[in-house]
Amino acid sequence: MTIVYIHGVKVRDARQGLELEKPFSRWLQPKLEVNGAKVGYEPVFWGDKAAKFRWNLNSRPETALLGMGADIPYAGLGSLRSAGTSSPLDTRRPDALLGPVLGGNQTTGNGTFPPLVSIPRGNRADFLADLFLVIYPRKSGSDLIVDFPEFGSLADAAAAVADDWDEIVTRNNTDANRLRALMTAIEQRLHASEIIGMGGMADWLSRAGETMRRAANWPLDAVSTVFAELRPTLNEFVAYFIGDVLTYLNERGSAEAPGEIPRSVLRALRIAHNRKKQTGEKIVVVTHSMGGQLFYDAVTYFCVNDPALKDLVVDHWISCGSQVSFFAELRLHHNQPDVEAPDKLQRPSNVSAWTNFYDTNDLVGFRMDAVFNGVTDRAYDTGYGLAFAHTGFLARPSFFKMISNSL
Template identity: 30%
Template sequence: MHTIYEKRGKGNMPLVFIHGVANRGGPKYDAGVKARDALFRQFLLGSHRRSDGTAVQIVNPYWGHLGGRLRWNGASLPAGDNVEKLGSEKEALAELYASALLMGDFEPSDHAILPVARRSLSDAVDLLWAASVIDADPDDFDEVDDFAALGAFAYAYASANPSPDWLAAVADDDDLLDRLEIEVATYASRKHADNTETLGLGSKVKGVWGTIRAGATKLKTAATGGVGRKASDLIRPAFVPGVVGFLGDVFVYLHQQNSAGSIREEVSKAIKSAAASVEEDDRLVIVAHSMGGNIVYDLLTSDLTTTQVPLLITAGTQVGFFEELKLFAKSDEAVPTKSRPKVEMPSNIERWINVFDYSDLLGFRVAPIIDGVEDFDFPTGSLLNAHGQYFLQPGFHQRLAARVLSKS
């Protein structure tokens, strides 16, 4: 498998991931980090290793404990007395399921995966992998490398076979998973027999499928709760918590700014530490999701202007929108003008890829605002409209890695 810097012949590549809004610590958060790191190593980092053979360093600074906190537990949100108050993991599952409904013209049923698979098998794979991480425990991902490798195989198979003939005979979600397991195993064996490159799939794949099935069960529970209701009726309860979390963290960040112990300070320390560990052949990569992109850009244009970043990747971020409002510490009120139609790319950023999707209400373009940024739009209708689940989907990682390698 190609690595992100194979064409450049570079050495180690430390990666810093800055999470977005509404992330709060705990075992569930830790499980998501484990899965996300494994997917980065499977796709973007490939088989890349340090010079001593150890895994590439991935740094995950956590700032959620400094974000917004509703003192009345969200009592200000419009809701009836009979509205169920969901936990953050249940909200994430509801968001994911509502996103799946929005992709098609079907209504809620007790089949959570099958309708998606019949529209797009690759979207179903993304849905399964993301759902298996949500509300999981770190112990569920003891074989996290196999989880990522199987995701790569499953997505590759689904991409090569978007509408297989066998899908018409599948009766339900359980039947779908049984058949998908067989087809992916056959596909992987054929690739190996053809002496083409395998993706590092380990020997404990059965356990991984068990994790995937557990995720499907959780998603089915969310789906069952929506039976008899219109898809549109699920949208507000699914997406409002995410919007509230976004607004809360944004307002707190803007209010804190340079305060001691602020979000800004926490992220700055992590980036400085990672940059200090970069050696002669190393290349620092920063990946930022949602509000994380705003924080990183704010820092790289103010406190960290001497920190060199060969590759910055932002996804589902609001940098362009924030710059239009001139909310950053170093925003220049004099831009735009006729002679300066865009903000100049910060000199310490060598390449910047910004990923957005038109169906993600919290993702914005950057290229029309900041010169030199590569806006990368995913097709509308993908699961990326589940704003919080970008980095849990094999399809996202596969296409992001392909985009990066296309100009490496």
């Protein structure tokens, strides 16, 4: 089995795709291995060929929080990630009918954070990943998942620490100490010898308890649904998204002369295809965001004139945070059939199965089944807001479990 991963917009370091091999291996290796053989992994990196900003986006204004407020029940720590840890979200007291953040009767009403014992075992890994993303230091406008390549393996690190949860909790005498120990364990797995200085580490770890207190006192999903993204983060994401899309469309080339970005995709597909011809192992392609358009163009257009890929068959395509259907609505794909509602486009003929994951909070994540036949749409709630919802898939252990279950 070979997994081909194609990243989305804003990624500018090839190490992100390399780090993602860890969560892919953790959850997909047991499902995809053949006779105990290690699953092949081919990450496609195209960020070095994407948009380049000549004034380093200094034209992007930085302002405070855009707004807040919603009536959707809070689903996790994701909205705290969107809002940061220094600005209050909502002073309304929680309604008992809305339930706890992650399970159990957590809301204390006295300013203390909910006990860790109330977090169900099955939610521990996601909880750890969410909390780590909330409290970890980051500059204005940054998104840890795409801007820091080592965070590509966060889901794997969170799952590993969740496996040690009971032992860590037992050897620490208060929940404040337990939170710090759990976060430290993730930091050590992510950075190893490059762990940040203990002074700085103590500073950001002290936010863990405060974050938990806010999770207890502000349980409404105020920022996951509307206008509570930090403007610098959202503006920077939109700028990179538009820039990368326009760069790809302008430079993707033709079937006879593919551009640099399509050539990167075709190179990985050839490796996977040759391995399949030799061993009979299947090919699974995972695409995030703009990576979906790159793959769709590759299998429906660029492969046609590539003798090495004319008989390519991808056994399963997993897309998340994708805009393939949106591009199809605008007829932006190369050689796209002239089809419109009520008719639909067909799943690519050289793709045997296609599962698409989307988050309703994702600013640029789209459903596929309204435009394509032969695709299964599955909703996945990261609990994050807007730009963070777009990258949040790749940080959460439960998402990788869903991928495994869909194969």
